Amino acid sequence: MTQSILAASSVNVGMSAPPASGWDIHCHTVFSDGTCTPRELADLAVRSGLHGVAIADHDTCVGWPFMMFEAERVGLPVLLGTEITSDMDGVSVHMLAFQYDPHDLVMESLFRRTRQARLDRARAMVRALSRDYPITWNLVVAQAHEGDATTIGRPHIADALVAAGVCTDRSEAFSGILSSSSPYYIPTPSPYAPDVVAAVHAAGGVSVIAHAGDRSRGSSLLSDEYFGVLVDAGLDGVEVWHRGNQADQRERLLGLARRWSLLVTGGSDWHGAGKPNLLGENLTGDETVAAIMERGVPFKELRIQPRALSPNR
Ligand code: AMP
Ligand code: ZN
Ligand code: FE
Numbered sequence: 540m541t542q543s544i545l546a547a548s549s550v551n552v553g554m555s556a557p558p559a560s561g562w563d564i565h566c567h568t569v570f571s572d573g574t575c576t577p578r579e580l581a582d583l584a585v586r587s588g589l590h591g592v593a594i595a596d597h598d599t600c601v602g603w604p605f606m607m608f609e610a611e612r613v614g615l616p617v618l619l620g621t622e623i624t625s626d627m628d629g630v631s632v633h634m635l636a637f638q639y640d641p642h643d644l645v646m647e648s649l650f651r652r653t654r655q656a657r658l659d660r661a662r663a664m665v666r667a668l669s670r671d672y673p674i675t676w677n678l679v680v681a682q683a684h685e686g687d688a689t690t691i692g693r694p695h696i697a698d699a700l701v702a703a704g705v706c707t708d709r710s711e712a713f714s715g716i717l718s719s720s721s722p723y724y725i726p727t728p729s730p731y732a733p734d735v736v737a738a739v740h741a742a743g744g745v746s747v748i749a750h751a752g753d754r755s756r757g758s759s760l761l762s763d764e765y766f767g768v769l770v771d772a773g774l775d776g777v778e779v780w781h782r783g784n785q786a787d788q789r790e791r792l793l794g795l796a797r798r799w800s801l802l803v804t805g806g807s808d809w810h811g812a813g814k815p816n817l818l819g820e821n822l823t824g825d826e827t828v829a830a831i832m833e834r835g836v837p838f839k840e841l842r843i844q845p846r847a848l849s850p851n852r
């Protein structure tokens with residue numbers, strides 16, 4: 540514990556401004572609601588001059604072997620991560636988890652439950668939507684790029700609404716029919732955020748709370764007090780550099796990071812063509828990535844066999 544506090548304070552020196560170069564450690568692929576493959580992510584990251592990227596699909600690590608393969612192919616450093624859906628007394632908390640043991644049974648069962656809850660919730664939303672709009676569950680499933688391996692979410696419903704000609708793009712769907720204030724909206728029952736932080740820690744990983752100052756997500760923001768509960772559970776870091784965190788929230792989050800010696804990260808929340816966010820628009824500094832690597836499970840201990848996706852993708 541003492542050691543990690545020392546490591547955190549040393550990497551936070553000079554971290555009150557966003558890094559000018561570094562890593563994008565918040566990227567979604569076809570294994571959740573991104574539109575690009577790990578191969579496309581790796582190629583774009585190299586072209587963009589990023590020092591490295593992290594795959595961070597929702598509630599799954601099924602893309603990790605593919606990301607490792609592509610990283611080796613192009614010589615791009617990567618971190619392996621997941622954005623875990625969680626909840627704290629009705630506040631939606633997205634937890635980025637890096638370099639944890641993907642074979643950990645608690646993590647596996649956590650993902651199994653959330654992914655089932657996401658399916659049930661998406662089906663219920665589609666059932667309600669289909670009374671008023673020409674969409675079906677089959678049309679939603681057809682939007683998942685990797686079949687059952689894809690974590691289903693609202694973006695797939697949005698894509699179905701676009702395919703049916705109801706909306707012009709995902710963003711239009713999200714600002715109306717699919718927004719969290721829409722009558723069709725149903726939240727995903729999610730695990731308790733401090734339990735997720737503890738589970739990630741127990742699996743040897745590093746946890747960072749994503750876009751905690753993003754008011755546009757609809758749910759209320761996590762209070763400082765609840766932040767403290769997450770810190771007590773073992774929270775490692777906070778994503779400050781994210782387009783959803785406005786200036787006042789960045790200041791607040793930096794203050795919390797200083798108070799509790801948390802790592803400060805940044806990421807684009809890239810979804811390929813699914814969102815306007817550009818790869819590398821927000822970054823994490825090299826020394827912060829080094830601290831994450833040092834705290835998490837090293838690659839050679841993850842027991843992952845790098846794999847290529849079939850050649851037509
Ligand atoms: P869900 O997790 O199913 O509630 O869906 C939320 C996901 O949709 C998050 O990963 C967001 O990144 C994504 N999302 C939110 N707003 C938009 C938008 N305007 N356009 C595209 N995707 C969005
Ligand atoms: Zn997403
Ligand atoms: Fe998120």
Ligand code: FE
Binds near residue numbers: 565567622808
């Ligand atoms: Fe995300």
